[in-house]
Amino acid sequence: MTRAEAVHPHDKLLVAxxxxxxxxxxxxxxxxxxxxxxxxxxxxxxxxxTIVVAGAIFVAVVLWDLKNRIHAVVEKQFAAGETVxxxxxxxxxxxxxxxxxxxxxxxxxxxxxxxxxRIKEGEFFGEIGVLSNVPRTATVRAVTAxxxxxxxxxxxxxxxxxxxxxxxxxxxxxxxxxARDEERH
Amino acid sequence: MAQLRSRFARSAPGLLFFLxxxxxxxxxxxxxxxPPVNYTQQAAKTxxxxxxxxxxxLTCWVLAAxxxxxxxxxxxxxxxxxxxxxxxxxxxxxxxxxxxxxxxVEFCSSCHVMKTFVADMKNPASASLAARHFxxxxxxxxHCYTCHTDYGLFGTxxxxxxxxxxxxxxxxxxxxxxxxxxxxxxxxxxxxxxxxSNRFNRNANHRRVLDKVLSGExxxxxxxxxxxxxxxxxxxx
Numbered sequence: 001m002t003r004a005e006a007v008h009p010h011d012k013l014l015v016a017x018x019x020x021x022x023x024x025x026x027x028x029x030x031x032x033x034x035x036x037x038x039x040x041x042x043x044x045x046x047x048x049x050t051i052v053v054a055g056a057i058f059v060a061v062v063l064w065d066l067k068n069r070i071h072a073v074v075e076k077q078f079a080a081g082e083t084v085x086x087x088x089x090x091x092x093x094x095x096x097x098x099x100x101x102x103x104x105x106x107x108x109x110x111x112x113x114x115x116x117x118r119i120k121e122g123e124f125f126g127e128i129g130v131l132s133n134v135p136r137t138a139t140v141r142a143v144t145a146x147x148x149x150x151x152x153x154x155x156x157x158x159x160x161x162x163x164x165x166x167x168x169x170x171x172x173x174x175x176x177x178x179a180r181d182e183e184r185h
Numbered sequence: 186m187a188q189l190r191s192r193f194a195r196s197a198p199g200l201l202f203f204l205x206x207x208x209x210x211x212x213x214x215x216x217x218x219x220p221p222v223n224y225t226q227q228a229a230k231t232x233x234x235x236x237x238x239x240x241x242x243l244t245c246w247v248l249a250a251x252x253x254x255x256x257x258x259x260x261x262x263x264x265x266x267x268x269x270x271x272x273x274x275x276x277x278x279x280x281x282x283x284x285x286x287x288x289x290v291e292f293c294s295s296c297h298v299m300k301t302f303v304a305d306m307k308n309p310a311s312a313s314l315a316a317r318h319f320x321x322x323x324x325x326x327x328h329c330y331t332c333h334t335d336y337g338l339f340g341t342x343x344x345x346x347x348x349x350x351x352x353x354x355x356x357x358x359x360x361x362x363x364x365x366x367x368x369x370x371x372x373x374x375x376x377x378x379x380x381x382s383n384r385f386n387r388n389a390n391h392r393r394v395l396d397k398v399l400s401g402e403x404x405x406x407x408x409x410x411x412x413x414x415x416x417x418x419x420x421x422x
Contacts, residue, residue, distance in 0.1 A: 005253070008255075008256065010255075010256075011252075011255045011256070014255050014264060015248060015252070015255075017264070017268050018244045018247060018248045018264060018267070018268060019248070021240065021244055021267060021268045021272055022241060022244055022245070024272065024276075025237045025240055025241050025272060025275060026241075028233070028237055028275050028276065028279040029234060029237050029279075031279055031283045032230055032233050032234060032279045032282050032283060032286075033234075035283050035286035035287055035289075035292055036292065036295040037292070037295060037296055037348075037351075037352040037355065037356075038295075038352075038356070039283075040283060040287060040352070041349070041352055041356075043279065043280075043283065044280070047276075048276055048280070051272045051275075051276050052276075054268050054272070055268055055269045055272065055273075058264060058265065058268045058269055059269065062261070062265075065256075
């Protein structure tokens with residue numbers, strides 16, 4: 001079974017900024033070609049605002065992405081019971097557990113949660129979504145207080161190139177978990 | 186004879202070209218008179234439209250062809266140009282071009298309530314001040330704007346702000362008929378052109394009342410009453 005590709009929430013914002021810009025520019029062209037009181041008010045009140053908002057959205061997205069790239073590898077802490085990510089979320093990061101334990105659960109169609117894996121210290125999770133570019137296939141929650149190394153997906157390629165040992169581990173684990181995941185389907 | 190003929194044959198194309206250009210120029214001058222073109226405004230308008238077209242093309246390209254690769258550098262660069270860089274000059278220039286175009290009579294007459302006024306101004310039989318200024322080309326362009334904008338630093342700004350109020354009243358239908366000018370009509374608008382004219386200054390009546398006008402005791406419109414159609418004739422067309 002093939003899953004739909006994961007769409008970054010930022011992509012939706014970028015599309016929205018593009019559409020807003022087209023709307024604003026359309027009003028600007030209308031105003032320049034046919035200056036009437038109505039096109040004037042439409043452009044000055046609505047067109048200019050949409051162009052400014054669209055630009056602000058674009059800049060915010062770029063800055064947010066930049067911040068994520070700057071913090072490509074960060075250590076994070078989760079309290080027991082805290083959710084790391086939810087099933088269906090955009091797969092932006094891979095996690096390596098430094099201390100503690102996590103549990104992966106799948107949400108059944110009836111809404112109940114089915115445990116599918118227990119992830120221990122030294123293991124990683126979140127690789128299926130990152131490597132396949134599909135939405136998160138399960139919800140991961142900290143069972144105990146947990147320390148993880150959170151790695152941005154954009155940083156994964158260079159990391160695997162410079163650390164071939166990691167690459168083998170991640171790929172092996174990815175293949176096994178993906179096979180198990182597909183069996184469940 | 187043969188030499189003369191060959192000389193004529195050599196100069197014939199040049200002569201024909203000269204005759205054609207002369208005839209074309211004469212025809213063009215005879216055909217109609219074209220008022221001077223505001224090249225700065227034309228250039229600004231063309232630049233605005235070109236920048237807007239490029240911004241729209243870049244944005245559409247990303248949204249249509251690169252929707253699945255929005256994170257890629259090319260997509261981001263194209264969106265940056267289309268969403269952030271180019272719209273900025275478009276916004277500024279279209280505001281400037283539009284405000285300049287808003288001075289035109291056509292702009293004013295696009296409001297329903299103004300149609301009677303503009304029709305009167307363009308009516309050769311009308312004796313109103315507006316019509317006389319228009320018919321005699323006392324004001325070359327932007328007739329409404331020239332007489333209804335106060336001079337000074339903030340005159341244009343005040344006119345624009347008042348204009349926004351007028352647009353709202355026209356849209357919401359909250360205007361009251363007959364339309365009348367709000368407040369008095371300041372003498373400086375008239376004297377800006379007439380004040381230094383010999384014809385104005387030679388007139389004994391003008392000399393007699395000028396002090397009163399300048400002190401605010403009287404206004405130009407106290408004597409020159411019929412600036413536009415009479416209030417009774419200002420109904421909607």
